[in-house]
Amino acid sequence: xxxxxxKNGRVVDPKQDIDRKTNVYVEDGRISAITDEEPEADQVIDxxxxxxxxxxxxxxxxxxxxxxxxxxxxxxxxxxALHMGVTLDVGGNCGDNAYEPxxxxxxxxxxxxPVNIGLLAGHTFLRNLRGSRNKYQPVSREDLDKMMxxxxxxxxxxxxxxxxxxxxxxxxTWEEIISLCRLCEKEDKLVASHVRADVAGVFDAADExxxxxxxxxxxxxxxxxxxxxxxxxxxQLLQNIEEYRRQGVDMLCDCYPYNAFSTGIGETTxxxxxxxxxxxxxxxxxIVNGKYAGQRCTKEIFDELRAQAPDTATVGYFMRAExxxxxxxxxxVMLGSDGVRTDGLGHPRASGAFARFISDYIRxxxxxxxxxxxxxxxxxxxxxxxxxxxxLIPGSDADIVVFDLDRVTDLATYENGQIPPKGFEWVLIGxxxxxxDDTIVNNRLGRAVRR
Numbered sequence: 001x002x003x004x005x006x007k008n009g010r011v012v013d014p015k016q017d018i019d020r021k022t023n024v025y026v027e028d029g030r031i032s033a034i035t036d037e038e039p040e041a042d043q044v045i046d047x048x049x050x051x052x053x054x055x056x057x058x059x060x061x062x063x064x065x066x067x068x069x070x071x072x073x074x075x076x077x078x079x080x081a082l083h084m085g086v087t088l089d090v091g092g093n094c095g096d097n098a099y100e101p102x103x104x105x106x107x108x109x110x111x112x113x114p115v116n117i118g119l120l121a122g123h124t125f126l127r128n129l130r131g132s133r134n135k136y137q138p139v140s141r142e143d144l145d146k147m148m149x150x151x152x153x154x155x156x157x158x159x160x161x162x163x164x165x166x167x168x169x170x171x172x173t174w175e176e177i178i179s180l181c182r183l184c185e186k187e188d189k190l191v192a193s194h195v196r197a198d199v200a201g202v203f204d205a206a207d208e209x210x211x212x213x214x215x216x217x218x219x220x221x222x223x224x225x226x227x228x229x230x231x232x233x234x235x236q237l238l239q240n241i242e243e244y245r246r247q248g249v250d251m252l253c254d255c256y257p258y259n260a261f262s263t264g265i266g267e268t269t270x271x272x273x274x275x276x277x278x279x280x281x282x283x284x285x286x287i288v289n290g291k292y293a294g295q296r297c298t299k300e301i302f303d304e305l306r307a308q309a310p311d312t313a314t315v316g317y318f319m320r321a322e323x324x325x326x327x328x329x330x331x332x333v334m335l336g337s338d339g340v341r342t343d344g345l346g347h348p349r350a351s352g353a354f355a356r357f358i359s360d361y362i363r364x365x366x367x368x369x370x371x372x373x374x375x376x377x378x379x380x381x382x383x384x385x386x387x388x389x390x391x392l393i394p395g396s397d398a399d400i401v402v403f404d405l406d407r408v409t410d411l412a413t414y415e416n417g418q419i420p421p422k423g424f425e426w427v428l429i430g431x432x433x434x435x436x437d438d439t440i441v442n443n444r445l446g447r448a449v450r451r
């Protein structure tokens with residue numbers, strides 16, 4: 001039984017309302033005590049001058065791809081998460097899964113991963129599994145029955161809930177939505193959604209999400225609210241969500257600390273009329289990969305890629321910084337990176353979201369230390385019903401991050417989104433050291449998280 005003592009740090013655990021200089025004692029991969037004593041240990045970590053807190057939970061990311069030929073899962077996204085103090089990634093968001101989620105979790109347990117991984121079962125993945133690939137058309141009753149059977153199986157095998165990407169699949173009917181939502185009621189699993197519309201349409205889209213919570217009797221997560229209502233709608237949108245909650249709808253949100261989004265150029269985001277909606281021009285789009293990587297878009301490039309390379313990743317500079325800040329400061333909103341990569345390239349949020357939040361919001365005093373850490377830990381674990389994650393309660397998993405509040409800096413850029421941050425001294429997963437001094441020392445400690 002391995003014993004680890006992390007001593008002399010400023011221990012912050014919002015779940016227990018702890019913020020003081022003390023020690024954390026770990027035995028056999030679990031939190032044993034928060035104590036002013038110094039029990040005998042096999043490994044002693046001196047955290048003098050550093051913050052010691054639960055490992056961060058990224059409630060909204062897009063998991064690494066599965067390589068069928070090699071029968072293995074890539075590690076790019078997981079390693080980026082580990083570099084910024086994340087110890088649990090929740091993938092399967094926006095309706096998408098990289099692979100059948102039950103098998104993905106099994107492979108994670110077999111091989112290990114850079115961080116722990118939990119998955120939502122994606123509605124679009126379920127659609128595609130049944131061959132219903134026309135995103136503008138509803139599915140048949142027969143296909144919906146098969147989707148429900150597959151989804152029920154994935155939930156039974158440990159998926160943490162269901163995700164929708166209805167903006168990307170406008171043919172999705174209410175029958176599809178509510179039939180799947182209701183599968184989550186019995187075990188109080190989460191329903192997350194990339195809602196049906198952004199900008200002016202976001203209010204009706206939020207109403208639909210509230211209806212999902214109300215009629216499905218489930219808790220709902222408003223995915224990346226900054227990229228949906230970050231165009232001048234945020235103040236009213238947050239007020240609406242407060243009203244839903246007063247009416248009994250259990251709705252919370254996630255957001256990343258950037259005022260540009262990322263999506264494929266062939267997605268419905270860029271359907272006809274998008275420039276008028278965003279009140280912008282083609283040069284607000286950066287091409288991430290492929291033939292025009294690193295270039296700003298033109299109408300000619302846009303038309304060519306939409307027709308010939310629709311999977312090309314883009315960054316869209318359309319959101320308002322003040323709206324994103326308003327979201328991140330709201331008690332209704334937790335942190336989520338929405339990290340995703342295409343051809344190994346992508347938006348800097350995958351590498352820097354948590355570091356950027358620490359440096360730009362916590363260190364600057366825009367938000368208090370305990371509240372800010374809560375947005376990266378306890379809020380997500382409670383939303384996911386994972387009581388052994390996101391806290392330092394004795395008996396909980398010893399997923400711990402030690403970071404230097406004065407030094408944490410995100411270094412990833414829109415042009416090079418893969419640069420890891422600095423300032424993370426130690427990351428422990430299950431009581432074992434995964435990262436030390438910003439360097440990964442073990443990228444196989446992560447396991448599947450099921451419920």
